[in-house]
Amino acid sequence: xxxxxxxxxxxxxxxxxxxxxxxxxxxxxxxxxxxxxxxxxxxxxxxxxxxxxxxxxxxxxxxxxxxxxxxxxxxxxxxxxxxxxxxxxxxxxxxxxxxxxxxxxxxxxxxxxxxxxxxxxxxxxxxxxxxxxxxxxxxxxxxxxxxxxxxxxxxxxxxxxxxxxxxxxxxxxxxxxxxxxxxxxxxxxxxxxxxxxxxxxxxxxxxxxxxxxxxxxxxxxxxxxxxxxxxxxxxxxxxxxxxxxxxxxxxxxxxxxxxxxxxxxxxxxxxxxxxxxxxxxxxxxxxxxxxxxxxxxxxxxxxxxxxxxxxxxxxxxxxxxxxxxxxxxxxxxxxxxxxxxxxxxxxxxxxxxxxxxxxxxxxxxxxxxxxxxxxxxxx
Numbered sequence: 352x353x354x355x356x357x358x359x360x361x362x363x364x365x366x367x368x369x370x371x372x373x374x375x376x377x378x379x380x381x382x383x384x385x386x387x388x389x390x391x392x393x394x395x396x397x398x399x400x401x402x403x404x405x406x407x408x409x410x411x412x413x414x415x416x417x418x419x420x421x422x423x424x425x426x427x428x429x430x431x432x433x434x435x436x437x438x439x440x441x442x443x444x445x446x447x448x449x450x451x452x453x454x455x456x457x458x459x460x461x462x463x464x465x466x467x468x469x470x471x472x473x474x475x476x477x478x479x480x481x482x483x484x485x486x487x488x489x490x491x492x493x494x495x496x497x498x499x500x501x502x503x504x505x506x507x508x509x510x511x512x513x514x515x516x517x518x519x520x521x522x523x524x525x526x527x528x529x530x531x532x533x534x535x536x537x538x539x540x541x542x543x544x545x546x547x548x549x550x551x552x553x554x555x556x557x558x559x560x561x562x563x564x565x566x567x568x569x570x571x572x573x574x575x576x577x578x579x580x581x582x583x584x585x586x587x588x589x590x591x592x593x594x595x596x597x598x599x600x601x602x603x604x605x606x607x608x609x610x611x612x613x614x615x616x617x618x619x620x621x622x623x624x625x626x627x628x629x630x631x632x633x634x635x636x637x638x639x640x641x642x643x644x645x646x647x648x649x650x651x652x653x654x655x656x657x658x659x660x661x662x663x664x665x666x667x668x669x670x671x672x673x674x675x676x677x678x679x680x681x682x683x684x685x686x687x688x689x690x691x692x693x694x695x696x697x698x699x700x701x702x703x704x705x706x707x708x709x710x711x712x713x714x715x716x717x718x719x720x721x722x723x724x725x726x727x728x729x730x
Contacts, residue, residue: 386691386692386693386694386697387650387652387675387676387677387691388629388675388676388679388690388691388692389629389630389631389653389673389674389675389676390627390628390629390630390648390672390673390674390675390676390679390690391627391628391629391630391671391672391673392625392626392627392646392648392670392671392672392673393625393626393628393669393670393671394608394621394623394625394626394640394646394669394670394672395621395622395623395625395662395665395667395668395669395670396608396620396621396622396667396668396670397510397511397610397620397621397622397666397667397668398508398509398510398511398608398609398610398620398668399508399509399510399606399607399608399620399659399668399670400506400507400508400509400606400607400608401506401507401603401604401605401606401607401656402504402505402506402507402603402604402605403501403502403503403504403505403506403507403601403602403603403604404503404602404603404604404654405503405602406503407503408500408501408502408503408525409500409501409503409601409602410498410499410500410501410596411499411501411507411595411596411599411601411659412496412499412521412594412595412596413593413594413595413596413597414497414498415495415496415497415532416495416496416497416584416586416590416593416594417492417494417495417496417586417587417590418492418493418494418495418496418584418585418586418587419484419485419490419491419492419493419585419586419587419588420482420483420484420485420493420518420585421482421483421484421493421494421496421531421582421583421584421585422480422481422482422483422518422582422583423474423480423481423482423483423573423580423581423582424479424480424580424581424582424583425474425575425576425578425579425580425581426474426479426481426573426574426575426576426580427473427474427574427575427576427577428471428472428473428474428572428573428574429471429472429474429481429544429571429572429573429574430469430470430471430472430571430572431469431470431533431562431564431570431571431572432468432469432470432564432565432568432570433466433468433469433470433562433563433564433565434563434564434565435463435562435563436463436464436465436466436470436560436561436562436563437461437462437463437464437560437561437562438461438462438464438551438552438553438558438559438560438561439456439460439461439462439553439558439559439560439561440456440460440461440462440552440553441553441555441557441558441559442553443456443457443459443460444456444460445457453488456559461561462552462553464549464550464551464552466546466548466549467548469572470546470549470562471546471547471548472541472544472545472546472547473544473545473546473547474544474576475545476543476544476545476556478542478543479542479543479544480542480543480544481539481540481541481542481544482539482540482542483533483537483538483539483571484537484538484540485534485536485537485538486536486537486538486561487536490534491587491588492534492587492588493533493534493537493587494531494532494533494534494537494571495531495532495533496529496531496582496584497529497530497531497532498529498530499521499523499527499529499582500525500527501523501524501525502524502525504604505523505524505525505579506522506524507521507522507523507524508520508521508522509521509522509659509668510522510610510620511666511667511668512583517585517586517591517661517663517666518583518584518585519583519584519586519594519661519668520581520582520583520584521581521582521583521584522579522580522581523575523579523580523581523582524578524579525579526575526576526577526578526579526580527573527574527575527579527580528572528573528574528575529572529573529575529580530570530571530572530573531570531571531573532569532570533564533569533570533571534564534569535563535564535566535569536561536562536563536564537561537562537564538559538560538561538562539559539560539561539562540557540558540559540560541557541558541559541560542556542557543556543557544556586661586663591661591662591663592660592661592662592663594659594660594661595658595659595660595661597658597660598657598658599656599657599658599659600655600656600657601655601656602654602655602656603651603654603655603656603672603674604651604654605649605651606648606651606654606656606672608620608621608645608646608647608648609645617645618645619642619643619644619645619646621640621641621642621643621644621646622642622665622666622667623642623665623667624639624640624641624642625639625640625642625646626638626639626640627640627679627681627690629692630673632692632697634699635692638681638690640681641683643683644681644682644683645681645682645683646680646681647678647679647680647681647682648672648674648676648678648679649676649677649678650676650677650678651674651675651676651677652674652675653674653675654672654673654674654675654676655672655673655674656670656671656672657671657672657673658670658671676691677691678691679691
């Protein structure tokens with residue numbers, strides 16, 4: 352058999368196999384080529400960190416959030432005008448060893464001091480911390496937290512405080528000057544905070560003060576440190592769900608969902624199963640992410656934090672995120688799952704992409720048939 356005859360006989364086999372040789376790589380590519388994917392993530396977490404997007408300052412908390420206690424860290428100064436100021440002798444503290452008894456000072460432990468007004472407290476020590484609470488533990492509200500604004504690009508870290516399920520830590524990278532409206536009576540526990548111009552009758556860096564504020568000026572002025580402020584807020588009784596703005600619709604540039612354990616290892620902060628869904632492809636089943644899995648989102652664009660709420664009973668933040676992610680993964684141990692969609696999902700679940708796929712197949716098959724007829728005519 353001549354070489355020309357063999358080529359002529361093998362040519363039909365080549366034409367028969369060619370569509371498979373072309374389509375098979377295309378099918379393979381469609382299943383492994385991941386697309387930037389718009390995802391919606393609903394979760395309950397003990398920690399949420401994000402960088403604010405957009406071009407203007409934003410507020411996250413509702414205006415005039417009522418709180419029952421407040422811890423202030425990383426501040427520069429705290430000022431208040433007082434009508435009466437007392438400091439407790441730390442040597443007379445009652446630890447509260449009996450059942451139902453809380454840590455407190457007896458009446459004899461308190462000593463009145465007469466400072467110049469306003470009272471100024473300096474927080475120069477890195478370990479400085481000021482705790483505001485009501486002298487009456489049964490009091491429902493101590494004051495109002497208002498007007499915390501965040502600069503574009505700044506990082507915000509929200510976390511449930513350990514051992515205090517109803518308390519939320521708000522770490523603010525943007526420098527702040529806050530004016531808080533308070534009730535008339537309050538107690539201040541000052542850790543490593545120095546009163547300016549006040550002769551303290553007791554030694555030590557851990558002192559408890561009681562203040563009565565005048566009716567005309569019941570405010571506390573807080574100046575943050577150069578790099579921001581940390582506030583640990585305990586909402587007033589029954590007000591935990593009203594802590595954040597609703598609707599929120601906050602632009603974000605990045606989202607981080609990790610926390611450190613006591614040994615410094617990064618762990619998942621999820622407190623329940625999370626749900627990852629695809630708003631642009633409603634037919635694609637939602638993904639369930641277990642609470643021990645770490646979630647990673649990267650390469651964000653058009654990303655928004657749609658809602659935030661404090662779930663005091665579960666000790667968690669309920670959050671909903673919506674945006675386009677170039678990376679969307681979850682990791683359980685060493686095993687990572689990629690939750691981005693592929694070209695296959697686009698062809699199957701989007702009618703636009705489906706029409707494009709049908710048109711491409713039709714065009715290919717028609718062209719192939721016309722080419723076959725043309726070859727017959729040439730023979």
